[in-house]
Amino acid sequence: MSVNRLPPYLAIPVALLAFWPVGARADAGDVERGRYLVEALTACDNCHTPRGADRYDYSKRFAGGAQTFSDKTYVVRGPNISPDQETGVGAWTDEELRDAIVDGVGRAGRLAPVMPSDSYKALTARDLNAIIAFLRSAAPVGAPLQAPQQRSGEWAPHPMPGAAAAFGEAWLADKDVRGLYVASLARCMSCHSEEIDGAPEYRNGLGAGGKIFRNAAGAVVASNITSHATNGVGAWSDEELKRAITQGLARGGSSLRPPMSTLSKAHFSKMSSEDLDALIAWMRRIPPKE
Template sequence: MPRISASFHRAPRVALATLCLALAAPAAAADLDRGRYLVEALTACDNCHTPRGPDGYLRDKRFSGGSQTFNGANYSVRGPNISPDAATGAGAWNDDRLTAAIVAGVGPDGRLAPAMPSEYYRILTARDLEAIVAFLRAAAPVEAARPIQRRDGEQTAETFPGAETPFEEKDLADPLRRGFYVATLARCMECHSGETNGALDHKEKLGAGGKLFRTPAGAAVGANITQHETAGIGAWSDDEIKAAITKGVGRDGRPLKPTMANLSKAHFSKMAAQDLDALVLWLRAIPPRAGLPKTTD
């Protein structure tokens, strides 16, 4: 197996089977369809890795690098080129290296910045991880200038509770487990959990909202999506929750603010009915928490 950077050994371990994928034969159409679904409907890879224009993603430059810069205390990065271009993208990467980047957050020169949400992707089943790799391999290569990336010191990220190891296919047969799987890949709690001392607190503030986002369209606050009747979505019907997820609209029909509005239209609108039902079921299981902004839109 090709050698992986020593920095990988400092990252949380993932099952060896998920790191040793060999796609010797062309991927089956079913694998590509599954990979397309995961990338486009759940993980929303375009959101960070495809440039945008006035009308949305620039499809002719797909996966050639994102437009948004992500800043943290010790990093400033943009989503790099993950198209199969050999010179400026991931075309020269073997499958082990691409897999390590996805589920362990490790690139050719060490640990990636936490803007790469690998801590949510460790949950991927072996089949789904292979399908994502196959789909990315099948994309058109696009040459693009490499963005300037700044990473100072050690880059760390906490794994989302319950997503420490890959799911098995049998886990997805349980609707509640499937809902957790969908919510994790879609990173719902990355935006909707509350913070303690500037860090996401999934233990005490899961789904409680309150995280501030600054976008070109203005500031927005992550909504409370717990089952609290007034502060959260406990009084919402299943159809109202589904409309918020897939159409980006609130109970009164008004558009939600970015980034939820963008993700809903570009990605979550493609979510399969089975996954959407399972996601709502899991959201219904989040205990009510109050004290944070009331969800009215």
Template sequence: MSPAPRRSGFSRRRWLLSAAVLALAGFALALWLFLAQGGLTPLRVPVGEPWQGSDDPGQIAHGAYLARIGNCLTCHTSRGGIPYAGSRPFRSEYGVLYSSNLTPDPETGLGEWSLAEFNHSLRHGVSRTGLLYPAFPFAHFSHLTDEDVEALFAFLRQLPPVRQAAPANAMSAPASWRNFSMFGWRMLFHRPSAVIAQVPDDSGPAPSQAWQRGRYLVDGLGHCAMCHSGRGALQSLPASRYMAGEHITGQGWYAPPLDREALAHWQEPELAYYLRNGVSRHGSAYGSMAEVIFTSTQFLTEDDALAMAIYLKTIEPAPSVRHDRRSASRDPASAGIGNGMNVYRQQCADCHGLDGRGRGLDYPPLAGNRLVMSASGVNPIRMVLFGGVAPVTGGNRQPHSMPPYLTWLSDREVAEVVNYIRSAWGNQASAVTIDDVRAQHSLMLH
């Protein structure tokens, strides 16, 4: 016998063995991923008799309050459309998705749904429609209590039924193959525990009732992390980027980090006041946050707003936040101011003051201002380009507004004046570019 065939026999056995080991490892990994997204339970939609609704006015009122905090109205109403009848478009790199009709119409809404099915769609993101897309914050809603789910359904069931089917989604494959793509996505990314802060271990003092309530509201119904957490691959929300700040898909605005360092200058009652009124001595809320306050958090009870604030101020900064801050301060806006100071003197100083200290309560200071110095420059760019107005709330009945400079200043002048206000009067933040300004034009409407 020559050694050659023996070697090849040996390597074939080795090859078969490696293939078997690989197949086994692949199978184990798939099984692990399948179990990590919850196993079979989430995929089985419970059937049952249509729910007849509730005749308890207290429960319905409680549901209406919860619907405010969950902001169901905003996502489930099209511009100028009938409240809760759906069809609001959600744009992303995968195309356009439309929200569902939540009114009790039997054909196009939730009229035929059982309470178990409603519960299942909120908790697991699966309904008779199929596996739902994560534009619907079901990972957050998975933390709701049974009592709150029932109250929400009680509220929705007594709305006037509206017959309105959502337009067909316009997404590209493979995202458009709903069950196929979402099954894969859930295996890789659906981890409800990643969107809720873990309760500190037994070693420390037990968390207060207010803290627990705050966490329930912020991480559950309030789904604040949907904008404020950093995104991972394919729109996922990894635990490592919890509340680390992010540019909001398709909207242009940047939601800053929310953690105990980022909010160090806010007292809890100030933060609660901001959530209920949209204004504060640290500046007002604009853009997406103004919308959240206007449609949702201004309706919080004082206790619930305070509970949220208490919780927010205990969040540990995500590692990536520290990194962002360091690079921002290493790159102070020394270049790119160009004509910015003159533009400021001519266009802005009348209202905001030559010294950047603002005027009275109506014209906010830009010196030391959090929005001006936020890690990303997009928010001040948007303010200058499109102007802005804080939300109308109980504590801010007649807001003054900031005028838009879109047609008045060139993109270069906008970049320069933003760089000026990000570096004058002791302010320190990274420089913006003309391309940053240009990129905002296409996102004007949001």
């Protein structure tokens, strides 16, 4: 049936719909909120955007990461998540993207745990939609998945206690809850907690450090960031903590090493003061560990 044969009382709403702003759709994600989340907290670029000499190559944003991640059960690289129809996720539905981002399930089944879905489970429905809207707003870049890509494991989820399921939007008004939310999305504790058999031990080792990262800077050990006065950061001032998080500087002012310095400069430097204050208040309450 063509529009001009509709009865007059139907023709008006149809005409209105044609001009309905896309942003007014109930589930339409807020692109700027998505940009903030991705750039300041979730750091998707870290594994999904190629790098130039010392920074991300934004001309190929989300076209796939440079690093290869390997473990006993997988060898993977961050795939193309730009909106390219053929080689990216342009043809994926919002539902498929949600499954990948918070449940760690891709089109071909479970994703290797390098994709940190456990840290993103806390995303509010609004924030998850905002991230998807931001991904969709990026330029499509054609770049096929780079080999090697192998998975042969079953991986149990390890979300942080209290952050295993979507938060309600209204909860974020509470500073304590916001601090936990920021810590989860920014993956602070997945790097800074003790590990047993390759999995974070949040119950007794939250923030205790010890995990080793091997990169160009050598073997870098994640620091104890519990409230312990001497082994942790209990004696640090708020300003010293902020400087470490947003500028990648140690307490004495020397430069921290990657991956902390990279994340600080490229991402955490963009954290809003509200999120940063909430994060620090939350960190101060992590029980001290030797």
